[in-house]
């Protein structure tokens with residue numbers, strides 16, 4: 570069982586942003602930038618392009634809604650999107666508020682306190 574399945578099942582805590590019957594969005598615990606959010610299909614599939622076409626399309630539609638809310642709730646120039654999955658073998662879309670190219674490079678990390686994570690998750694979900 571992946572760490573993200575445990576999060577979806579509530580066995581591991583997360584800073585939840587949004588959820589529907591097929592997807593779960595929450596803040597990345599080691600963010601590139603404030604507001605770095607992960608969008609995960611509840612079905613545990615390893616690789617993005619192994620998703621069936623319908624789930625893939627729905628994941629993009631759900632991610633778009635979250636990205637629009639992040640852009641309203643978190644100061645940034647735009648939202649970057651990336652799918653990697655080398656660390657956690659459960660499909661997840663990274664949505665990252667960008668100020669500069671480095672923000673999408675998974676090199677520069679920001680350290681946030683629990684209260685900051687909570688405030689950011691609320692700022693995003695309030696804009697959904």
Ligand code: AMP
Nearest residue numbers: 572596597598599653654655656657658
């Ligand atoms: P990757 O699989 O390379 O796309 O990276 C996995 C991402 O998941 C990283 O950005 C991690 O910081 C993030 N991550 C891993 N465990 C957790 C967790 N328990 N809560 C939130 N984010 C996590």
